[in-house]
Amino acid sequence: xxxxxxxxxxxxxxxxxxxxxxxxxxxxxxxxxxxxxxxxxxxxxxxxxxxxxxxxxxxxxxxxxxxxxxxxxxxxxxxxxxxxxxxxxxxxxxxxxxxxxxxxxxxxxxxxxxxxxxxxxxxxxxxxxxxxxxxxxxxxxxxxxxxxxxxxxxxxxxxxxxxxxxxxxxxxxxxxxxxxxxxxxxxxxxxxxxxxxxxxxxxxxxxxxxxxxxxxxxxxxxxxxxxxxxxxxxxxxxxxxxxxxxxxxxxxxxxxxxxxxxxxxxxxxxxxxxxxxxxxxxxxxxxxxxxxxxxxxxxxxxxxxxxxxxxxxxxxxxxxxxxxxxxxxxxxxxxxxxxxxxxxxxxxxxxxxxxxxxxxxxxxxxxxxxxxxxxxxxxxxxxxxxxxxxxxxxxxxxxxxxxxxxxxxxxxxxxxxxxxxxxxxxxxxxxxxxxxxxxxxxxxxxxxxxxxxxx
Numbered sequence: 001x002x003x004x005x006x007x008x009x010x011x012x013x014x015x016x017x018x019x020x021x022x023x024x025x026x027x028x029x030x031x032x033x034x035x036x037x038x039x040x041x042x043x044x045x046x047x048x049x050x051x052x053x054x055x056x057x058x059x060x061x062x063x064x065x066x067x068x069x070x071x072x073x074x075x076x077x078x079x080x081x082x083x084x085x086x087x088x089x090x091x092x093x094x095x096x097x098x099x100x101x102x103x104x105x106x107x108x109x110x111x112x113x114x115x116x117x118x119x120x121x122x123x124x125x126x127x128x129x130x131x132x133x134x135x136x137x138x139x140x141x142x143x144x145x146x147x148x149x150x151x152x153x154x155x156x157x158x159x160x161x162x163x164x165x166x167x168x169x170x171x172x173x174x175x176x177x178x179x180x181x182x183x184x185x186x187x188x189x190x191x192x193x194x195x196x197x198x199x200x201x202x203x204x205x206x207x208x209x210x211x212x213x214x215x216x217x218x219x220x221x222x223x224x225x226x227x228x229x230x231x232x233x234x235x236x237x238x239x240x241x242x243x244x245x246x247x248x249x250x251x252x253x254x255x256x257x258x259x260x261x262x263x264x265x266x267x268x269x270x271x272x273x274x275x276x277x278x279x280x281x282x283x284x285x286x287x288x289x290x291x292x293x294x295x296x297x298x299x300x301x302x303x304x305x306x307x308x309x310x311x312x313x314x315x316x317x318x319x320x321x322x323x324x325x326x327x328x329x330x331x332x333x334x335x336x337x338x339x340x341x342x343x344x345x346x347x348x349x350x351x352x353x354x355x356x357x358x359x360x361x362x363x364x365x366x367x368x369x370x371x372x373x374x375x376x377x378x379x380x381x382x383x384x385x386x387x388x389x390x391x392x393x394x395x396x397x398x399x400x401x402x403x404x405x406x407x408x409x410x411x412x413x414x415x416x417x418x419x420x421x422x423x424x425x426x427x428x429x430x431x432x433x434x435x436x437x438x439x440x441x442x443x444x445x446x447x448x449x450x451x452x453x454x455x
Contacts, residue, residue, distance in 0.1 A: 066332040069347045073405050076350035080398065083357050085126045087365055091386055093117075093135045094374045100139065107145055114139045115158055122166035123174070125221040130251050130278060133159045137255020152256040159248045167215075167224040167241055168234060175228015182313055186321075188229055191311040193297075196304050199230050201296050207240060210292025215240040216247060217285025247285075250277040258369075307442040312435050319434065320427050327423040328416035339411050346404030353398040364391035 049057065096117065100110055118132045136155040144151025178184045189195050201210040215223060215237060227237050254274035260267035297304060307315070332340065357364065365387050368377070378384035381392050 072347040073350050076354040079354050090368050097138055098374045110143050118162045119166050129220050133251035134255035137252045141256040141259055156252045159252050160245050163244050164238055170224035171228035175225040179229035186314045186317040191314045197293050197297050201292050202232055211240045212243050213285050213288035213292055216244045217289050247281050250274040302447045307445055309439055309442050312438055316435055328420050330412055339408055342404040343408045346401040349401040356394055
């Protein structure tokens with residue numbers, strides 16, 4: 001009887017602990033209690049979970065679940081686009097390659113068509129340069145009238161000039177135009193420490209190690225466009241991009257060697273070796289980028305952290321955005337039950353689709369390279385298509401789940417519309433005084449005094 005009474009008491013303590021935890025969730029969501037009060041109310045001996053797990057759950061109650069949910073949408077969307085876009089590009093380039101060969105055009109015409117196709121591909125942010133160089137290797141090595149190796153050489157030379165030409169367009173045309181917008185400059189963060197550090201490295205004249213690493217190892221589109229937004233010298237950036245030839249050579253040869261793949265083990269291994277070499281070169285450049293930024297930050301920390309008067313408009317936009325966000329901030333508990341449930345379900349679907357693409361990629365789409373025969377594809381979906389039937393279902397579910405995000409966005413806009421208008425008017429009246437005060441602070445700024453430790 002005593003044992004039964006003890007068991008019943010322990011069971012009641014566990015139920016009481018769980019109820020206390022659940023009740024605290026509702027109170028914490030409304031900001032009434034803190035985690036410390038929850039922990040003090042329960043005995044460690046009566047935890048349903050182990051103490052570390054229990055403490056983690058209590059701490060998780062304070063997370064900004066709305067922010068986490070919205071980030072799940074954005075991160076999953078970026079990952080899915082990054083995973084599937086190269087496959088679609090491979091299919092297009094394989095079809096285009098087959099079309100040009102069947103058209104029986106002369107070699108000079110094919111070189112020009114391949115060049116401008118590469119330029120158009122470089123102007124798209126998600127397109128990696130590796131795909132463009134492989135496509136050129138397939139095209140020129142297969143159609144060069146002088147043979148395989150001269151075609152491979154033509155592709156290397158064309159790829160080098162193509163990279164420099166595309167970087168110039170991205171920097172001058174795209175970056176130069178976007179750099180005139182205060183909103184773009186604020187979004188990019190040209191006044192923030194990280195971008196100012198990159199700018200300092202890129203403004204170094206000549207072929208410095210850090211400058212070459214950023215221009216050659218950074219993502220093609222973002223790096224060149226950022227250089228245009230920052231107003232950097234086109235000539236200096238083109239000079240710093242010249243060593244990209246060390247990356248172009250293995251990438252271009254990998255495309256050329258794919259034409260010989262299957263003829264012997266030597267060609268098979270050579271094609272794989274060129275891809276591996278490209279990856280190693282890219283990883284080395286990224287390591288040099290990290291070293292260069294850290295070295296520049298340590299060397300010029302005072303200059304990089306000094307507030308610049310010319311950035312007063314950008315600082316004001318940061319302050320204005322933060323104030324509007326505070327005024328119109330919506331918590332997870334404030335959302336209606338329907339909006340909250342659909343938004344959470346949509347985020348769960350996004351995360352699930354991301355995992356499905358990562359772990360079950362081959363079950364959703366069929367593997368297809370630029371060098372593959374386009375005639376093996378009979379349609380866009382099915383057993384002989386690009387996307388499997390399971391992939392169609394998964395992607396359709398993913399697309400439908402975006403309706404939950406749209407529903408949330410419309411609800412927030414309609415709910416906070418008046419508050420946003422009132423706060424915007426208040427900030428517009430306070431803008432001149434705020435900027436004047438900030439400029440006074442910037443002009444009177446002095447570097448912090450370093451503390452010296454004495455024995």
